[in-house]
Amino acid sequence: MTTPALTPLLTLFNPTEWTEQTAADANLRLETASAAHIADWAVATFGARLIVAASMQDTILPHLFGTRLEGVDVLFLETGYHFPETLATRDEAARRLPITVVDATPRLTVAQQDAEYGKDLFGRDPNLCCAMRKVEPLGQALNGYDAWVTGTRRADAATRAKLPVVQWDAKHGLVKVNPLALWSDEQVEAYQANNDLPRHPLVAQGYPSIGCAPCTRAVAPGEDPRAGRWAGQDKTECGIHE
Numbered sequence: 120m121t122t123p124a125l126t127p128l129l130t131l132f133n134p135t136e137w138t139e140q141t142a143a144d145a146n147l148r149l150e151t152a153s154a155a156h157i158a159d160w161a162v163a164t165f166g167a168r169l170i171v172a173a174s175m176q177d178t179i180l181p182h183l184f185g186t187r188l189e190g191v192d193v194l195f196l197e198t199g200y201h202f203p204e205t206l207a208t209r210d211e212a213a214r215r216l217p218i219t220v221v222d223a224t225p226r227l228t229v230a231q232q233d234a235e236y237g238k239d240l241f242g243r244d245p246n247l248c249c250a251m252r253k254v255e256p257l258g259q260a261l262n263g264y265d266a267w268v269t270g271t272r273r274a275d276a277a278t279r280a281k282l283p284v285v286q287w288d289a290k291h292g293l294v295k296v297n298p299l300a301l302w303s304d305e306q307v308e309a310y311q312a313n314n315d316l317p318r319h320p321l322v323a324q325g326y327p328s329i330g331c332a333p334c335t336r337a338v339a340p341g342e343d344p345r346a347g348r349w350a351g352q353d354k355t356e357c358g359i360h361e
Contacts, residue, residue: 137265137294142287145294150284150301154183157284157298161268162187165294168265170194170221172257175208176329177307178216178316179299180270185218194260194267197222198252199229200241200331204320211317223260225252241333245349252331253359258291266294272302275328276345 134141149157161169162184170192171184184191195209213220225232232240232251241248261267273282288295299307311318321329325337327344336347 137287139287139289142285142294143283146283146285152284154298154302157296158183158187161266161296161298165264165266167192168263169268169296170261170264170266171218171268172196173209173212173270174329175205175212176319176322177270177311178208178212178318179307179310180268181212181216181218182314182316183298184268185216189217190219191217192221192264193218194221194223194257196253196256197224198331199225200252200333202321202329202332202335205329208317208319215317221260223256225256227251239333241331245334245352257359261291261293264293266296267291268296268298270299271297272299272307274303276343 149160152160166188169184169188171180172194173180175195181191181193185193193212209220212218227235232248236247237243267288271279271282273279282297282300284297284300286295286297310316319326319329321337325339326335326347327338328348329335330348334349336350338344338347
């Protein structure tokens, strides 16, 4: 049931056509709302034409949206290079939460990529590797949806310091919703603990930012949380959120 506080937002922000301006208008009114409020709005606005992206570093978004839209599609980029713990967390989330996991796979298997581009492309050209194994499969997977949800936060990195809650994703032609944009690390931990969510075991072992296994290392105390991603290379993003 729609709460009284949410009703005006639903009335104002369900345009027949979404554009950069309508997304900016929605962001202006939702940027200080709670993640639960934003999730309510997104589900009421887009319904089943919404997909939730989850790296499975945590399972907050699958829970936040699965409890509001049973069977919601949860997009997982199956790059072929994940830690076994990441895949195990995905599988546990699929068992325990009311979601439908959608695995997006690259055009080439790892073996086929090695044969065509040479072994360990991630070490020689990580941008190309990410483009083929993450960016392209994401674009294909988003076809047919009106909005996608991500777990990106301003606290993740300096490059995300001005991340909006709602934005127009011109690259894919749909609305992008970031309900956790303003969350602190403490809020992330509290939500997981309060809801007894499946946990990625590597987070407790010094991996605050988890991507593909060959390109992710643990970080030392006091290091930037994303220092373990593409360490030693001039790269800070995979291209999904750029």
